[in-house]
Amino acid sequence: MTHLPYIIGSYGLTFIVVGWLAVDTWLRSRRARITLAKIDPRGMR
Amino acid sequence: MTDVSTAPTTVARGRNLHRFANPGRFLRISGVILPYLAAMAIIVTLTGMIWGLFFSPSDWQQHDAVRIMYVHVPAAWLASSGYASLALCSLFSLVWRHPLADLAAVEIGPVGAAFTALCLATGSLWGKPMWGAWWVWDARMTSVLVLFFLYLGHIALVRAFDDQQRGYRAGAILALVGVVNLPIIKYSVDWWNTLHQPASITLTGAPTMAPSMLWPLLLGGIGGMLGFGALVTARLRAAVMERRIRALTLAQVRREAE
Numbered sequence: 577m578t579h580l581p582y583i584i585g586s587y588g589l590t591f592i593v594v595g596w597l598a599v600d601t602w603l604r605s606r607r608a609r610i611t612l613a614k615i616d617p618r619g620m621r
Numbered sequence: 622m623t624d625v626s627t628a629p630t631t632v633a634r635g636r637n638l639h640r641f642a643n644p645g646r647f648l649r650i651s652g653v654i655l656p657y658l659a660a661m662a663i664i665v666t667l668t669g670m671i672w673g674l675f676f677s678p679s680d681w682q683q684h685d686a687v688r689i690m691y692v693h694v695p696a697a698w699l700a701s702s703g704y705a706s707l708a709l710c711s712l713f714s715l716v717w718r719h720p721l722a723d724l725a726a727v728e729i730g731p732v733g734a735a736f737t738a739l740c741l742a743t744g745s746l747w748g749k750p751m752w753g754a755w756w757v758w759d760a761r762m763t764s765v766l767v768l769f770f771l772y773l774g775h776i777a778l779v780r781a782f783d784d785q786q787r788g789y790r791a792g793a794i795l796a797l798v799g800v801v802n803l804p805i806i807k808y809s810v811d812w813w814n815t816l817h818q819p820a821s822i823t824l825t826g827a828p829t830m831a832p833s834m835l836w837p838l839l840l841g842g843i844g845g846m847l848g849f850g851a852l853v854t855a856r857l858r859a860a861v862m863e864r865r866i867r868a869l870t871l872a873q874v875r876r877e878a879e
Contacts, residue, residue: 579686579750586743587674590692593739594848597732601855608862615869 644861647721651854659851666844669695673837689747691837695845696740700768701803703733703849707775708800711793721857723789724864726796727779728856732849734772741765752816760809761817764802771799 673691680687707729713722744762745755756762779792810819822828828835 579684582686582746582750583674583688586689586692586746587670589742589746590670590696590739593735597735597852601852601859605855605859605862608859608866611866612862615866615873 644721644865648858648861651858655851655854655858658847658854662844662847662851664844665840666848669837669840669842669844673834673841677834677837678831683751686747686750687834689743690834691841693740693743693747694838695841696736696743697765698842699845699849700733700737700740700765701806702846703729703736704768704771704796704799705803706853707733707772708796711796714789714793715797721861723786723793724860725853725857726775726789726792728853728860730772730776730779730792732852732856734769734776736845736849737765737769737772741769748816757816759816760813761806761815764806764809767802768799768806771795771802775799 670691674688677688677691679685707726710722710726710729713719714726741762744765748757749755775792775795778795779788782788782791807820809815810817821830822835822838830838
């Protein structure tokens with residue numbers, strides 16, 4: 577199967593890009609939630 | 622003469638649009654929806670990808686390289702529909718001054734750019750074994766590259782001004798002007814002789830693809846849309862909280878200065 581490296585590359589790249597977006601978004605949300613809870617506990621409501 | 626009978630409808634529409642502009646209400650509603658949206662996105666996307674990668678048949682001509690389609694085509698759909706949603710938010714921002722539309726446009730930009738880059742990269746990885754070239758200046762590929770630059774332009778422009786509102790306004794205008802590229806992307810394979818194959822799925826005709834390939838592709842597309850929605854919603858929630866943090870910090874600094 578000579579096309580295997582291209583297939584692995586495509587799926588690997590997809591997981592890296594989507595994973596990076598998800599982790600970055602989660603970290604940013606978490607940071608914002610913790611900071612807001614410290615400043616204004618009512619902020620999440 | 623203005624049609625008076627339409628006035629209440631317009632007012633009601635405006636009120637409905639602004640119902641979800643309240644940041645507190647948005648955080649409450651999105652907080653409930655987001656976990657379900659993310660879970661559905663993961664389940665549907667993984668089902669489509671696993672089906673496409675291991676259980677769908679290989680193509681008689683492209684052999685197993687056709688499996689790249691199950692990540693490339695959903696990424697292409699997300700790149701275009703993401704830009705359409707960016708333009709829609711820009712329209713809401715310019716016409717109705719919807720307060721969350723600006724923030725949504727800012728958050729759609731990087732996600733859309735990432736999926737457009739993914740579409741170009743996976744297309745390149747598919748092109749090399751099929752065409753013998755990583756890249757050709759084909760109408761479809763070039764118009765998608767222009768889309769990627771439009772996303773980058775929007776990301777840069779909204780952050781280029783000291784006055785945030787001016788940045789949002791400039792970004793919204795760029796986004797609306799860039800919409801002209803979407804039909805070019807869609808019809809480039811029909812208008813010009815391209816190396817890129819024409820669409821296998823259209824809104825008007827039956828798909829020219831076997832159901833055993835069509836279903837995993839559709840699942841990948843639906844899962845991708847749900848994932849895109851989940852990512853943008855989560856980023857928008859973070860942006861709303863960050864804006865509140867900035868406002869509260871600024872108010873505190875002002876109080877201490879007085």
